[in-house]
Amino acid sequence: MEPSLIKDIALSDSGFIFNPVTGESFTVNPIGVGILNQLRLGKARQEILDQLVVEFQVDLEQAERDLMDFLNLLKHFRLVSSNE
Amino acid sequence: MSRPRVNIAVTGLNAVDSPGPGVPVIRGLHEALSFEANVTGLAYEALEPGIYMDGLVNKSYLIPYPTEGIDSLRDRLLYIHQKEHLDVIIPNFDAELFSFMKLAPELEQHGIHMFLPTLDQFEERQKANLSAFGKKHGIDVPESLTIHSLSELEKTVKSMDFPLMIKGRYYEAYIAHTLEQAKGYYAKISAKWGVPVIVQKFVKGTELNVTGLGDGSGQTIAAVAMRKQFITDKGKAWAGITINDPDLLKITRNFISSTHWRGAFELEIMKSDNGKCYLMEINPRIPAWVYLAIATGQNIPEALVNLALGKPVSPYESYEVGKLFIRYSYDMIVERNNFEQLSVNGEFKQI
Numbered sequence: 001m002e003p004s005l006i007k008d009i010a011l012s013d014s015g016f017i018f019n020p021v022t023g024e025s026f027t028v029n030p031i032g033v034g035i036l037n038q039l040r041l042g043k044a045r046q047e048i049l050d051q052l053v054v055e056f057q058v059d060l061e062q063a064e065r066d067l068m069d070f071l072n073l074l075k076h077f078r079l080v081s082s083n084e
Numbered sequence: 085m086s087r088p089r090v091n092i093a094v095t096g097l098n099a100v101d102s103p104g105p106g107v108p109v110i111r112g113l114h115e116a117l118s119f120e121a122n123v124t125g126l127a128y129e130a131l132e133p134g135i136y137m138d139g140l141v142n143k144s145y146l147i148p149y150p151t152e153g154i155d156s157l158r159d160r161l162l163y164i165h166q167k168e169h170l171d172v173i174i175p176n177f178d179a180e181l182f183s184f185m186k187l188a189p190e191l192e193q194h195g196i197h198m199f200l201p202t203l204d205q206f207e208e209r210q211k212a213n214l215s216a217f218g219k220k221h222g223i224d225v226p227e228s229l230t231i232h233s234l235s236e237l238e239k240t241v242k243s244m245d246f247p248l249m250i251k252g253r254y255y256e257a258y259i260a261h262t263l264e265q266a267k268g269y270y271a272k273i274s275a276k277w278g279v280p281v282i283v284q285k286f287v288k289g290t291e292l293n294v295t296g297l298g299d300g301s302g303q304t305i306a307a308v309a310m311r312k313q314f315i316t317d318k319g320k321a322w323a324g325i326t327i328n329d330p331d332l333l334k335i336t337r338n339f340i341s342s343t344h345w346r347g348a349f350e351l352e353i354m355k356s357d358n359g360k361c362y363l364m365e366i367n368p369r370i371p372a373w374v375y376l377a378i379a380t381g382q383n384i385p386e387a388l389v390n391l392a393l394g395k396p397v398s399p400y401e402s403y404e405v406g407k408l409f410i411r412y413s414y415d416m417i418v419e420r421n422n423f424e425q426l427s428v429n430g431e432f433k434q435i
Contacts, residue, residue, distance in 0.1 A: 008328070010406060018406050020327055020328045020405045020406055021327060021328060021329050021330075022290070022311065022327065022329070023292075023310075023311030023313070023325045023326075023327040024311075025325075
């Protein structure tokens with residue numbers, strides 16, 4: 001299942017996220033902004049993972065675990081949906 | 085091209101911790117593009133802040149409480165009309181609406197226009213009738229029953245699961261987790277507001293509101309949705325943000341087209357955690373947070389005045405999403421003489 005950012009989410013470079021449907025707002029760190037921007041571009045989980053490994057020089061297992069945690073958090077707050 | 089001048093009287097100048105809508109309504113009237121508003125304030129108490137705020141009203145008058153009866157309200161309004169030549173009145177309190185609706189035909193003969201719900205619409209949406217209202221108009225409403233006695237309460241709650249909401253017919257609501265709590269709240273509410281008391285299934289979720297305006301023929305003239313961001317201990321929104329939830333706007337349009345709602349309103353909606361929307365309450369008037377709707381592109385008070393005057397009004401199609409209102413309190417310094425004029429004479433003109 002590939003995660004996709006729900007429609008119309010407002011994401012600022014400062015890390016501020018606004019969901020115009022629910023009115024909820026959140027803040028994320030620069031790494032989070034990077035991941036959300038990748039999701040917005042329609043990148044697949046594996047592509048995001050590859051980029052994290054290269055950019056932050058972490059091992060694949062660590063990056064995979066952190067990305068999964070972050071995506072679960074986004075799902076919990078209804079900011080992403082999963083495409084079959 | 086110069087704008088026509090319209091003389092408008094507005095109630096609800098009590099900008100206090102549980103604020104009336106008068107002050108934001110007047111701000112909207114002063115920002116109207118289609119007319120120049122000359123505003124008269126109608127107050128129940130000499131300490132209502134809107135009376136003394138700079139640039140808000142030209143003159144204020146005390147009016148009698150609804151409990152004093154329709155006759156004294158009529159006499160007072162006609163006296164004010166003699167002096168101010170009113171074109172439109174915008175009543176803003178639930179408790180006064182019935183009197184104004186009753187007086188509407190008579191005031192109309194004197195050239196004073198209003199744009200209020202019909203008496204049937206007003207009655208149908210009362211909290212005690214909300215269950216039937218939901219069924220009739222195909223709107224989800226939490227299961228609720230009206231209770232007239234303690235024994236009826238005991239019998240009723242056996243068929244419902246706790247927690248339950250125990251609500252007064254006009255104001256106040258409490259969450260009861262046990263029968264004992266429910267009995268306590270029943271006693272408290274019935275002593276204050278009388279019966280029936282409403283027992284309603286508790287819905288856990290997010291509190292959302294929509295303010296809007298129906299033209300009486302089923303057309304939506306305005307609709308703006310807001311999520312409460314900060315709620316006071318009286319349950320009032322002290323901050324909120326405009327949202328674009330298609331479910332809320334669909335419910336609002338259905339509500340207006342199905343009821344042919346005439347006038348302004350506020351829908352209180354609870355969106356449950358599984359995404360289902362329940363209509364909790366319909367307030368048949370402009371809410372105190374209306375300035376957020378005005379600032380985001382829908383001047384509901386202006387449209388309401390034009391509808392009252394029988395002028396054509398185009399529906400608003402959109403509003404700015406993601407804009408916040410944050411309310412604040414502010415200490416005005418008022419000359420004793422001004423307070424004295426209103427207290428003694430029942431009227432006060434801003435210099």
